[in-house]
Amino acid sequence: MNQMNNTLNGIFSWDFISAGIRVTTPVLLAALGALVADLAGTPNIALEGIMLFSAFVGVITSAFTGSLFIAFIAGILTGAVMAAILAYFSLKLKTDIIMAAIAINIFSSGGTIFALSVLTGDKGSSASLKSYVFPSVTIPIIDKIPVLGDILSGHHIITYIAFIMIFVVHYILYKTPLGLRIRSVGESPKAAKSVGISVMKTQFTALIISGVLASLGGLFLSMGYVSWFAKDMTAGRGFIALAAQALGGSSAYGVALGSVLFGFSEAASYSLQFMNIPYEITQSIPFLITVAALAFYAWKKINYIKKIKNNIRK
Amino acid sequence: MKNAKKFEIYRTVFAVFIALLLGYIIIFMTNFSKENTDFLIGLKNAFDKTNTAFRYFLTSPLIIERKGIPEFNIRGFIQWINESVPIIITGIAVSVVFTAKQFNIGAEGQLFIGAVAASFTAVYFPGIPVIHSVMVILTAALSGAVWASVPAVMKSKLNASELVTSLMMNYVAVFTGLFIIKTFLRDPSAGQLVSLPYAETAGLWFLNSRFKWHIGIIIAIFMAILFWFIMKKTTWGYSVRVVGNNEKFAGYSGINTSKTIFNVQVVSGAIAGTAGIIELMGYHGRFLWLNGPGYGWDGIIIATLAGNNPIFVPFAGLFLSYIRVGAKTMGRYTDTPPEIVSILQAVIILLVTAEAFLAKIKEKSVIKEAGKFGKNIEKAGESNE
Numbered sequence: 286m287n288q289m290n291n292t293l294n295g296i297f298s299w300d301f302i303s304a305g306i307r308v309t310t311p312v313l314l315a316a317l318g319a320l321v322a323d324l325a326g327t328p329n330i331a332l333e334g335i336m337l338f339s340a341f342v343g344v345i346t347s348a349f350t351g352s353l354f355i356a357f358i359a360g361i362l363t364g365a366v367m368a369a370i371l372a373y374f375s376l377k378l379k380t381d382i383i384m385a386a387i388a389i390n391i392f393s394s395g396g397t398i399f400a401l402s403v404l405t406g407d408k409g410s411s412a413s414l415k416s417y418v419f420p421s422v423t424i425p426i427i428d429k430i431p432v433l434g435d436i437l438s439g440h441h442i443i444t445y446i447a448f449i450m451i452f453v454v455h456y457i458l459y460k461t462p463l464g465l466r467i468r469s470v471g472e473s474p475k476a477a478k479s480v481g482i483s484v485m486k487t488q489f490t491a492l493i494i495s496g497v498l499a500s501l502g503g504l505f506l507s508m509g510y511v512s513w514f515a516k517d518m519t520a521g522r523g524f525i526a527l528a529a530q531a532l533g534g535s536s537a538y539g540v541a542l543g544s545v546l547f548g549f550s551e552a553a554s555y556s557l558q559f560m561n562i563p564y565e566i567t568q569s570i571p572f573l574i575t576v577a578a579l580a581f582y583a584w585k586k587i588n589y590i591k592k593i594k595n596n597i598r599k
Numbered sequence: 600m601k602n603a604k605k606f607e608i609y610r611t612v613f614a615v616f617i618a619l620l621l622g623y624i625i626i627f628m629t630n631f632s633k634e635n636t637d638f639l640i641g642l643k644n645a646f647d648k649t650n651t652a653f654r655y656f657l658t659s660p661l662i663i664e665r666k667g668i669p670e671f672n673i674r675g676f677i678q679w680i681n682e683s684v685p686i687i688i689t690g691i692a693v694s695v696v697f698t699a700k701q702f703n704i705g706a707e708g709q710l711f712i713g714a715v716a717a718s719f720t721a722v723y724f725p726g727i728p729v730i731h732s733v734m735v736i737l738t739a740a741l742s743g744a745v746w747a748s749v750p751a752v753m754k755s756k757l758n759a760s761e762l763v764t765s766l767m768m769n770y771v772a773v774f775t776g777l778f779i780i781k782t783f784l785r786d787p788s789a790g791q792l793v794s795l796p797y798a799e800t801a802g803l804w805f806l807n808s809r810f811k812w813h814i815g816i817i818i819a820i821f822m823a824i825l826f827w828f829i830m831k832k833t834t835w836g837y838s839v840r841v842v843g844n845n846e847k848f849a850g851y852s853g854i855n856t857s858k859t860i861f862n863v864q865v866v867s868g869a870i871a872g873t874a875g876i877i878e879l880m881g882y883h884g885r886f887l888w889l890n891g892p893g894y895g896w897d898g899i900i901i902a903t904l905a906g907n908n909p910i911f912v913p914f915a916g917l918f919l920s921y922i923r924v925g926a927k928t929m930g931r932y933t934d935t936p937p938e939i940v941s942i943l944q945a946v947i948i949l950l951v952t953a954e955a956f957l958a959k960i961k962e963k964s965v966i967k968e969a970g971k972f973g974k975n976i977e978k979a980g981e982s983n984e
Contacts, residue, residue, distance in 0.1 A: 328762070379954035383702055383762070387899055388948040395941020402936040403629045524766055531763045563781070569774035572767045576749065579767075583759035 299435040301552060306436075307510065309548025310444045311336065311519075314502035315526030316544045317447075317454045317537060318495035324458060324535060325491030326471035331371050331386035332499040333523025334393030339363045339503035341397040341411075344514040345404065348414035356417070357504065364500020365493050367393075372492040376485050390523075398516050411507075411514040418512045419443060419504070443505040448541075450498065455537035457494075467491050499523065528575045534582065547571045602967070607906060610957050614950035615918075618943040625942065626652050626935050633934075652933040659928035660921055677810040679917070679924045681882060684815035685710070685874045687916035689898025691819075691826050692871035694907040698830060699863040700843040703750055705765030706871035707895025708772030709743035711888070713872030714879055715776040716742035718784055718886040721797035721876075731800040735880060736873050743872015744865045746772060751864035755857040761864065773891050780886055794886035803881040813881030820913050822870065827910035839863050871895065900944060903952055919944070 315332045322329035342363040347356035371389055375382035402408045419442050428438035458464035469477040470487045478484055502522070507514045529547050533540030554567035630652075631645035660679040663672035689706045696703045717739035724734050750764035777792070784794040803813040830836035841849040842859045850856045874894055879886055901919060905911035922940055930937035950956050 330762075374949055374953055378956055380949060380952045383704075384899075384903060384948055384952040387896065388945040388952075391896070391900075391941050391948070392945035395938040395944075399936045399938040399942065402938070408936065408938075521770070524770075527763060528767055531760075563778055565774040565778035565781075569771045572770045572774075576753075576764055576767050576771075579759045579764055580753050580757055583753065583757035587757060 299432060301556060302436050303440075304555075305545070305549040305552040306440060306444060308552045309545050310441070310447045311502035311505050311510070311522050312526050312529055312547050313447045313541060313544035314443075314450065314505070315499045315523050316529040316533070316540045317450055318498035318502075319526050319530035320495075320533070320535070320537060320540045321454060321458065321467065321491050321498070322495035323530060324471045325467045325488045326474065327372075327375065327382055327488045327492055328527075329368070329371070329386065329492060329495045329499075330383055330527065331367065331389040331523075332495070332502075332526055333519055333521065334386075334390035335364050335367045335496050335499040336503035336506065336523050337393045337397055337517070337519045338367060339500035340507035340518060341401065341503075341514050343504045344411050344414070344416045344507045345400075347508065348411070348416040351417070353417055353419060353508075356508065357419070360504040360508075361497055361500050364496040364498075364503070366496075368492045368496020368499075369489070371496070372489045376488055394517055397514070401514065401516070409516060414513075416508070416512060416514075418508045441505065441509040443501055443509055446501060447505070450501075451537050451541045454498075458537065463487075463490065499526075502526075528572060532571075532575045532578050543575075546574070606957075611904060611906075611951050613957065614947050617950060618946040621946055622656075622939055622943045623649060623653060625939060629935070648933070652929050652935040655929040655932050656922070656925045656935075658925070659932075660924045663928075673807075674810055675924060675928060677807060677812040679920055680816050681812060681878075682924060683913075683916045683920035684813075684819050684881070685878045685892070685894045686897040686901055686919060687816075687819040687913050688822060688874035688877065689871050689894045690901030690905060690912040690916050691822055691898075691909050692867045692874070693895075693898040693902035694905060694909050694912055695826060695830065695839070695870065696863055696867035697902055697907045698843045699839045699860060700846070701754065701860060701864055702762045703747065703765045703864050703867060704762060704895070704899065705747055705750060705768050705868070706874070706898045707891045707893070708765070708769035709746045709868045709871040710873075710875035710894055711769075711776050711891055712746045712772040713739035713743040714875035714886060714888070715779050717876040718780070718794050718797070718879070721801035721880060722784060722795050724798070724801070726798045726800035728800050731798065732803060732880065735797075735801050735876060739872045739876040740869040741872070744869040746872070747864050747868020748861075751861045751868075754864070755861035769891065769895070777889070784886065786885070791887075792889060796885045797880055801880055802884065803877070811882050815877045815881045818877060819916070823909045823913050826870070827908065830909060835862075871898070874898070900948055903948055 315336055318332055319329060339360045343356045343360035346359040347353060350356065367389060371382070371385050374380040374385040398408055401411060405411060405413050407413055421439055421441050422445060424438040428434040456464075458467065466477070466482050466487045467490070469480075470482060470484050470491075474484045477487070503519065506518055506522075511518075525547050526544070529543035530540050532543035532546065550567060550571045554564040557567050558564050627645055627649040630648040631641060635641070636644070659672060660675040661672055662669050663675060664670075689710060692706050692709075693704075717735045720731075720735045720738040724731055746768060747765075749768055750759075750761040753759040753764050754761040780794050781792060786793050786795045803815060803818075806812040806814060830839065838849065838854045838859050841852070841854060842856050842863075846856055849859070875888075875892065897919065901912055901915040904915035904918070922943065923937075926937035926940040929935055
């Protein structure tokens with residue numbers, strides 16, 4: 286009982302919430318990227334590889350130039366360029382987008398180890414390089430408020446960017462002409478084309494936005510969450526982001542909630558291990574919820590279509 | 600039609616050639632950048648080193664030099680064949696499901712859960728020779744099929760994307776599988792997390808027992824021929840192909856599309872389910888994975904290279920396994936990291952699947968063929984007159 290109390294305290298403590306926010310950050314950024322790409326009708330399965338390569342480039346650039354700013358730019362450019370390669374192959378050369386994305390993931394996983402080994406002689410991690418991390422931000426005034434300060438202040442700068450991005454992505458998708466174009470291209474490319482929207486250009490843009498968002502997630506992993514690059518350090522977060530997006534549907538807020546669910550259940554799995562609840566169970570719950578949610582959405586859609594058909598008959 | 604097929608083969612060979620060339624250039628650049636001597640000497644050294652690395656890469660699974668004399672590398676050869684077995688099997692599974700245009704990428708989870716479930720049979724089933732081994736493989740196939748039925752039902756009944764569902768199921772498979780091994784099958788005497796050793800009767804025959812060359816390759820090739828036959832020569836295979844080509848047309852022509860979509864995913868799951876256990880029972884003799892072994896993803900590469908035709912899958916699988924084993928040996932004997940092979944794989948996939956890559960040449964060949972066809976008709980017309 287006492288042990289259980291301790292654990293419950295562990296779960297519901299402010300530290301736990303901080304940890305949850307930290308774990309959520311990379312998933313959230315990639316999931317927002319998944320959302321933009323998916324709405325444009327070009328699902329981006331390459332988020333995993335893009336995150337990984339950006340994480341790598343960020344660390345290496347910061348170690349060799351000593352400049353966080355250049356590392357930031359280099360990391361984001363990496364994301365944009367890789368997304369552009371994905372877009373070029375799938376949109377121009379008509380490679381199946383899933384295949385192209387799988388190729389990019391394979392390239393990143395092996396390519397980062399190859400480059401790391403050539404540059405540092407070490408295959409496992411970049412620990413031998415002196416690289417830098419992005420700073421944490423203490424919000425003045427708020428950090429003095431007892432509970433709120435602990436939760437809201439003192440996070441990593443990219444964590445703040447991630448949470449701001451929820452609103453930015455929502456704004457872009459639902460309040461700007463670009464967002465309208467992205468959504469209409471995804472909904473019906475032919476209809477979009479008939480009103481003069483360039484399908485290819487729009488999908489290209491959407492993919493690059495998704496690549497940049499994923500690259501921020503990658504930079505957070507290697508220059509915030511930890512301060513080095515390790516091989517395959519994304520550990521499936523790019524795929525988890527796809528799940529979070531599937532869970533959240535087509536709204537940026539929904540996707541954010543989905544990411545929070547994955548982030549917090551990962552954080553909880555560490556705490557719950559002390560209560561003899563195996564982490565395998567805790568960690569597979571969000572995936573099962575996603576499968577159930579997908580089934581539910583699909584069922585709702587089928588009923589909706591049935592209803593419309595019935596209405597037409599009447 | 601014939602020319603179009605020939606063109607696919609040329610394009611695949613060309614893509615492999617470009618990838619190898621790129622690999623050579625990358626290895627050369629990494630070697631050259633390390634040279635601090637005079638430019639020309641550095642250039643020569645870098646070429647020498649790169650050539651050595653490439654020689655290991657391309658020949659080491661077959662030939663190795665001992666004391667300066669090249670001889671047949673039996674160990675490398677067997678490693679090459681053994682490593683190709685699980686990826687050929689997942690390649691067949693993926694080819695079958697991709698033929699129906701179902702992007703079920705759950706082979707990784709299916710083979711994992713199949714191997715976990717079959718480990719029970721391998722440890723506890725009564726030790727009757729042959730029957731035991733067959734039961735182990737059947738358990739794996741059955742579990743893989745059950746695992747695949749989840750995305751299959753959701754796609755066929757609810758039209759939910761099998762891509763995301765199967766991806767989720769991969770994670771659930773690894774978490775659940777490890778939990779089961781840890782709780783029910785863990786070998787307490789082993790230092791790390793491995794299952795109890797399989798019963799001796801749950802093994803595969805060896806073709807060479809010193810290097811553990813097991814009969815997995817024969818099983819894999821048999822499966823490739825079997826599924827080539829099923830896909831190309833049976834009604835079921837035909838309906839799968841029609842659904843893949845044009846689902847609406849398939850529906851109009853009286854094929855039960857949702858049933859076919861369900862069945863093809865379950866069959867693919869059964870094939871994939873056996874991929875892992877065959878390696879475990881043939882080589883390791885116990886369950887020892889702490890993560891997905893990645894064969895499901897390799898299956899996607901192989902199916903792509905083979906154009907989703909099961910009969911070409913063994914060739915693609917042997918090719919992939921060859922360059923991997925070659926790269927590993929290269930990594931042991933030279934400074935070049937074997938991960939270069941991932942870069943080559945990525946380039947090959949991108950180029951082989953790029954429909955517009957070399958499409959101009961394809962167009963010309965098709966036009967030429969059509970021209971011949973036209974002339975033949977003209978000739979036939981003339982002779983009739």
